[in-house]
Amino acid sequence: MTKKVVFTEKENYPKQFVSHLVKDKFIELESSEELRLRIYPITDHIIRLRYSIEGYFMSDFSYALDENFKPEMPEYSIEETTDEFVIKTNAVQCVVSKENFKITFKSANGKILSEEEKGFHWEKNETYGGHIVQNSKVLQENESFYGLGDKPTDLNLKKKKFVNWGTDEYGYHKDTDPLYKSIPIYYALNNNGAYGIFFDNTFKSHFDFGSERANVTSFWAQGGEMNYYFITGPNLMDACKRYTKLTGVAEMPPMWALGYQQCKWSYYPEDQVLDIANKMRELKIPCDAIYLDIDYMDGFRCFTWDKEKFPDPKGMVANLKSIGFQTMVIIDPGIKKDKNYSIFKEGLENDYFCKRIDGHYVEGKVWPGDCYFPDFTKPEVREWWAGLYKEIIEEVGIAGVWNDMNEPALFEVESKTFPLDVLHDYDGHQTGHRKAHNIYGMQMARATAEGVKKFRNGQRTLIITRSGYSGMQRYSSVWTGDNIATFEHLWIADVQAQRLAISGVSFCGSDIGGFISQPTPELMIRWIQLGIFHPFCRVHSSGDHGDQEPWSFGEECLNIFRKYVELRYQLLPYIYTSFYQYYNEGTPMIRPLVFIDQEDKQTHNRDNEFLCGDHILICPIIKEKATTSKVYLPKGEWYHYWTNKSYSGAKEYDIDTPIDQMPIFIKVGAIIPKYPVQQYVGEQNIDTITLDVYYKDGREVSYLYEDDKNSFSYEKGEFIYAKFDFRSNQNEVSILQTRTGNYNSNIKNVKLNCIGFPSEITTIKVDGVDVDKEALISSTFTEIIINGLS
Ligand code: MIG
Numbered sequence: 001m002t003k004k005v006v007f008t009e010k011e012n013y014p015k016q017f018v019s020h021l022v023k024d025k026f027i028e029l030e031s032s033e034e035l036r037l038r039i040y041p042i043t044d045h046i047i048r049l050r051y052s053i054e055g056y057f058m059s060d061f062s063y064a065l066d067e068n069f070k071p072e073m074p075e076y077s078i079e080e081t082t083d084e085f086v087i088k089t090n091a092v093q094c095v096v097s098k099e100n101f102k103i104t105f106k107s108a109n110g111k112i113l114s115e116e117e118k119g120f121h122w123e124k125n126e127t128y129g130g131h132i133v134q135n136s137k138v139l140q141e142n143e144s145f146y147g148l149g150d151k152p153t154d155l156n157l158k159k160k161k162f163v164n165w166g167t168d169e170y171g172y173h174k175d176t177d178p179l180y181k182s183i184p185i186y187y188a189l190n191n192n193g194a195y196g197i198f199f200d201n202t203f204k205s206h207f208d209f210g211s212e213r214a215n216v217t218s219f220w221a222q223g224g225e226m227n228y229y230f231i232t233g234p235n236l237m238d239a240c241k242r243y244t245k246l247t248g249v250a251e252m253p254p255m256w257a258l259g260y261q262q263c264k265w266s267y268y269p270e271d272q273v274l275d276i277a278n279k280m281r282e283l284k285i286p287c288d289a290i291y292l293d294i295d296y297m298d299g300f301r302c303f304t305w306d307k308e309k310f311p312d313p314k315g316m317v318a319n320l321k322s323i324g325f326q327t328m329v330i331i332d333p334g335i336k337k338d339k340n341y342s343i344f345k346e347g348l349e350n351d352y353f354c355k356r357i358d359g360h361y362v363e364g365k366v367w368p369g370d371c372y373f374p375d376f377t378k379p380e381v382r383e384w385w386a387g388l389y390k391e392i393i394e395e396v397g398i399a400g401v402w403n404d405m406n407e408p409a410l411f412e413v414e415s416k417t418f419p420l421d422v423l424h425d426y427d428g429h430q431t432g433h434r435k436a437h438n439i440y441g442m443q444m445a446r447a448t449a450e451g452v453k454k455f456r457n458g459q460r461t462l463i464i465t466r467s468g469y470s471g472m473q474r475y476s477s478v479w480t481g482d483n484i485a486t487f488e489h490l491w492i493a494d495v496q497a498q499r500l501a502i503s504g505v506s507f508c509g510s511d512i513g514g515f516i517s518q519p520t521p522e523l524m525i526r527w528i529q530l531g532i533f534h535p536f537c538r539v540h541s542s543g544d545h546g547d548q549e550p551w552s553f554g555e556e557c558l559n560i561f562r563k564y565v566e567l568r569y570q571l572l573p574y575i576y577t578s579f580y581q582y583y584n585e586g587t588p589m590i591r592p593l594v595f596i597d598q599e600d601k602q603t604h605n606r607d608n609e610f611l612c613g614d615h616i617l618i619c620p621i622i623k624e625k626a627t628t629s630k631v632y633l634p635k636g637e638w639y640h641y642w643t644n645k646s647y648s649g650a651k652e653y654d655i656d657t658p659i660d661q662m663p664i665f666i667k668v669g670a671i672i673p674k675y676p677v678q679q680y681v682g683e684q685n686i687d688t689i690t691l692d693v694y695y696k697d698g699r700e701v702s703y704l705y706e707d708d709k710n711s712f713s714y715e716k717g718e719f720i721y722a723k724f725d726f727r728s729n730q731n732e733v734s735i736l737q738t739r740t741g742n743y744n745s746n747i748k749n750v751k752l753n754c755i756g757f758p759s760e761i762t763t764i765k766v767d768g769v770d771v772d773k774e775a776l777i778s779s780t781f782t783e784i785i786i787n788g789l790s
Contacts, residue, residue, distance in 0.1 A: 011121045011134070012053075014101035020078075020085065025071070026050075027078060027087060029096060037101060037120075042229070043072040044091040045242055049103070051120050051226040053131055058225055061429050063439045064200050064470040066248030092232045105230055111192040113232065114140070117216050120226050128434065133201070134220035135228070140190035144604045145209045145217070146236065146594065147196070149183030149503045150480055152176055152492045155592055155607035157186065161208040166438050166467045168409035168416055170482045171516050174492060180407060180467045180481045182438040183503040185243050187236050188217070189598055194233035196243050201227055202438045202469060223434055236502075236595045237587075244504045244586030248474035252583055253507065255709035256326055256681040257400070257462035257477070258575055259288030260565045261538035263328075263511075264548060266293035269309040270316045276549060277325045281679060285550050285562050286569045288680045289326040289462070291402065291540070296329060300368035301336050303343060303388050317397040324680035326399035328462065329392065333406050333444055334364065334371030343388065347374060352381045357421040357432070364410035364418070373408060373418075376443035377436055378425035385444075386451030393455035400462030401448050403476070406441030407467045441467025445476040459710050464536070470504065477507035477536050485514025485545075490527055491622040495607050497534050501588035502595060506579070509536030518545040521553035522624065522659065525560050529662035530620040532568035533612040535579065535589050560660045566677045571616075573673040573689060573704060578613035580705035580721070589613065597634045600650060606632055615670035615702065616641075619655070619663040629657045631665075638665040639694050644755055666692075668756070669700025671724045671735065681709065688749040688776060691724075693735070695756040699727045706745050718743045731759055733786040749776035754786065762787055 015032040022028075026038040034055040040048040050057065079086040085096040092113075093106040102119040106112055117138045122131040145157040153160060153175050160175075164182035172179055184199040186207060197219070199205060205221040212218075219228075229246065233239040262280065267273045273290060280287040296313075298304040305313050317327045335344050335353070347353050353372040354362045361372050374381050392398045410417055417437065424436035445465035452461045463476040472478070480496045483489045493510035500508040512531040513519045518541075519527065528550075531537050541548035550561040568575075581587040588595070591611040593603035609619045609632055617638060619631040633649035640647060640655070641664035647653060655663045666672065672692040678684050689704075707719040719741040727734050751774075754761055763770060765785040766777050777784065 011118070011123055013118065013121045017085065017096070017098035017101065020080075022078070025073070029085060029101070031101060035101070037096070039087055039094055039096075040071075041074050041076045041087065041089050043242070044074045044089045045232045045238070046246065047087070047089070047092060047094050047105075047230045049094075049226070049228055049230065051133070053122055059429050061427065062200050063202070063427075063442065064198075064247050066246065066471065066474060068248065069246050092230070094230070105195065105232075107193055107232065107234065112140070113190070113192055113195050114138075114188070114230070117218075122226075125223060128223060130223045132220060132222055133224065133226040134218065135226055136216050136218035139210045139215045139217045140188070140192070143188055143190040143217075144594070145186055145188050146592065147183070147186040147499065147503050148207065149505070150179045150181045150496050150500055152179065152496055154605070155495050155498060155594070156605050157207075157209045159210050159214075161206065161211040164205045164207075164438060166407040166417075166441060168405065168407050168481075171484055172482070174488060180441075181472075181478065181500075182469050183500075183505070184219075185470060185503050187239055187502070189236055189594065189604065194236040194239055194598060196229075196231035196239040198229040198231065198243055198246070198470065199227070200229065200470070201225065203435055204437070236598050237591070240502050240588055240595065241586040244582075244588070247471040247504050249504075249583050249586055250473050250477070250507050252460065252579060252707070252714055253462060253477070254460040255572060255576055256288040257460075258535065258537070258572060258579065259681050260286055260532075260568060261289040261291065261328070262287055262549065263291035263538050263540035264293065265541070265543045266295035267291070268295045268306070270311065273316060274319060277320055277323060279549070279551065281323055283551055283558065283562070284679065286565050286677065286679050287325065289328050289399070290320065291328045291330070291538075293330050294332065294367055299336065300332075301338070301341050301343070302331050303392065304341075313396045321397065324683055326462075327397070328400045328402055329398050330402045330404055331448065332366065332404050333373050333376070333408050334366035334368055335374065336368035337363065337370040337372055344372070346384070347372060350380075350384065352378070352384055354418070354422050354424065356419060357423060362418050362422045364408075365412050366405060366410060374444075375424055376440060376447050377427060379427060381425075382443065382447035382450065385447040386454060389448070389451035390455050393452055394457075400464075401452050402464045403441070403445050403448050404466050406444045406465060408440055439469045441465055442469045442472040442475070445472060449475040458712060460712065468505075473505045473507065477509075478505055479508065479536060479538065479540070480510045482515045482542075483511055485517040485519040485523060487523060487526075487622055487624050489514055490523065490530065490620065491608070493527070493534075494530060494610070494620050494622060498590055498592045498607065498610050501590045502592065506582045506589040507535045509534040509538060511540040512537070513539055513541060513548050515540060515542050516545070518548065519553075521557040524548075524553050525557055525659055526621045526662070528561050528564050530618070532564050532571075533590070533616070533618045535575070537568060556659075563660065569677050570674040571672070572675050572681070573706070574613055574616070577673070577703050577705040580719075581614075581703070593632065593634050600635060602632060602650070603634060615667040615672065617665040617667070619665070621657050621662055626657050628654045629663065631655045631663050633665060637668040637696065639668065639756055640664075641666055646756060666694050667700070668694055669696030669698065669726045670694045671702035671726060673704045685746060687746055688751055689747050689779070690751045690753050692753045692755060693726070693733075695728065695733070695754070695758065696726065697728055699725070701725055706747065707743055714743075717741055720745055731787045732789055733757070735784040735786075737780075737782055739780065745779065747779050750779050750781070751776055752784070752786075757786070759787065
């Protein structure tokens with residue numbers, strides 16, 4: 001007779017406080033039943049909480065945290081009253097009730113940001129041991145919620161619930177959950193401010209924002225510790241930057257990785273790849289990279305070539321390079337079970353493949369047939385995997401790598417992934433798949449990034465991953481997986497990119513045009529109009545439903561497509577600058593309206609428009625046959641990019657949206673740097689950059705970042721970060737420039753393009769000298785005065 005395992009129905013709660021202890025990094029509170037709570041003041045704005053139910057803590061190891069993040073060990077005070085224990089930094093108070101350990105977080109001035117409902121509680125896990133660790137908080141008045149990575153749903157997560165468990169979801173839809181990525185950070189905004197909660201627990205985790213119970217927000221995980229970071233704002237944007245700094249940012253990408261990219265499953269043989277590339281040049285569609293999907297391999301064996309389709313990979317890559325194309329290849333985690341395949345043999349001999357609890361290998365079907373899977377959570381395995389890239393990078397000249405199927409995805413099993421009894425090294429903290437599942441893909445991308453970088457001879461690379469966990473952004477860019485060619489998915493792409501960006505992963509994009517099924521010309525146009533404002537900009541399709549190259553949809557589509565890709569190339573210095581701001585300050589490259597102006601309630605539920613970088617507002621057209629669209633402009637003044645007409649914000653407008661116009665608005669006072677159109681990054685030796693100067697009655701600051709676009713010398717200070725300070729005083733406009741860094745830029749001149757000025761430009765003075773209106777101005781100017789009085 002088998003007995004059914006029943007989870008205990010009883011929830012357990014902390015008991016009465018008994019004592020406390022102050023250690024180097026934390027304050028530990030003990031309850032009457034062995035429970036311990038460690039409170040770590042990490043910075044003034046970040047407090048970490050960890051609970052141990054039975055008196056001992058698990059080893060303190062996290063894949064999410066950036067090793068470059070140094071806790072500030074801020075000054076803090078401890079106050080004990082009869083009922084409470086209060087830990088105060090300069091920015092936040094953590095109040096613990098002595099009766100039941102319930103926590104209230106308050107701002108420095110004592111306003112409640114978050115208070116607990118049941119607080120920390122747990123259930124025993126009879127099947128696996130350990131506990132289901134849970135936390136529930138009171139849903140505050142007027143509270144809205146944001147974050148959680150790639151969830152394909154409304155930007156505000158209120159009244160919804162979610163699961164984090166990386167899943168291969170071919171053809172997902174609105175509200176499909178979970179998808180490929182697991183990013184357990186959410187932000188809340190209420191009457192008293194904004195904060196973030198980063199629940200750093202890699203087990204299957206759950207979040208509920210008033211769905212099961214209207215007044216309760218809760219999060220829980222199937223194992224591990226209740227371990228989370230409370231991150232105060234007071235703005236959403238600040239909380240987001242702090243989370244991003246905690247879990248890390250991407251390195252600067254090579255500038256070509258911000259160019260347009262063309263992909264399909266699959267381009268082959270070699271001649272077709274070259275034809276596509278040549279046609280881009282012939283039709284003058286700027287493009288920097290072309291992709292090889294799984295069919296380039298010999299029977300889907302990673303790191304091999306199908307000799308018939310690709311007889312001379314090195315020659316092909318060189319040919320592509322000669323016309324300005326970088327070649328990218330896909331690499332999956334499944335290693336074909338084939339005794340004659342050297343990589344399989346090496347993996348076997350060195351014990352690199354994942355095993356199940358009884359010692360058998362985990363075997364799963366993917367493209368190559370039966371496969372074994374490297375345990376990327378083991379340092380030695382990552383090093384081996386990194387080394388495998390030597391030939392394709394160093395010899396063949398591949399520029400970057402695309403990691404797919406790394407949830408890990410398996411065919412033909414209901415769970416779509418490994419059985420839960422698979423063991424993982426977890427960097428020396430041996431564990432099972434329940435804990436390692438969500439970080440498997442990220443560790444694969446990490447090994448890939450380390451390998452590719454090693455063989456690039458000092459040049460930067462581009463890595464893309466489908467799956468990942470918080471912190472993945474340190475190793476890789478991401479795309480949003482197998483979407484569909486529908487207008488609904490265009491909206492999904494829009495919200496996913498915004499959500500990923502605020503979840504630390506700015507370098508993201510969707511399969512432009514849709515992976516599954518074929519877009520109409522109209523959809524293709526609307527999608528590229530949005531796609532050029534996503535940091536990762538690639539057309540990809542499954543290839544089952546017809547072609548998806550820019551010329552596959554007729555002349556009108558081609559021309560509009562070209563126009564937008566050209567705009568992307570003109571804006572590269574702007575986009576590159578916003579990448580630098582992400583790299584340097586953790587600022588998301590694309591920003592939902594509520595992250596720009598949370599005081600304006602209109603922004604709390606808007607998810608269509610977003611800001612790209614500091615100054616460009618994008619309003620994607622996500623409805624079919626829309627000849628006009630409702631656009632909400634946040635407060636301030638804005639210029640319509642296509643007409644230069646000005647609009648006042650904090651207001652909704654009906655904007656005309658003929659097929660060749662997606663509404664784009666530029667913030668007044670902005671100085672937008674533009675390149676001339678190139679067919680690929682580096683095609684021209686650009687010595688002059690245009691500055692579009694948008695008049696404002698007042699002051700505004702803009703930036704321009706430059707470096708050599710390809711090496712790591714920027715890490716040693718070889719860059720220029722220019723700040724342009726725009727001020728106007730009636731007719732007179734001044735632009736002051738201050739430059740930091742030391743890079744000997746190729747850009748010697750700037751050319752001004754003045755927009756929206758109240759009167760004709762009559763005089764321009766550069767560093768005290770009158771110049772002609774059309775004159776090129778030295779890029780190192782310190783002061784430009786336009787229409788000065790004297
Ligand atoms: O089972 O490599 O999401 O972008 O083209 C499908 C083939 C495997 C899924 C990826 C998609 C890619 C495809 N891959």
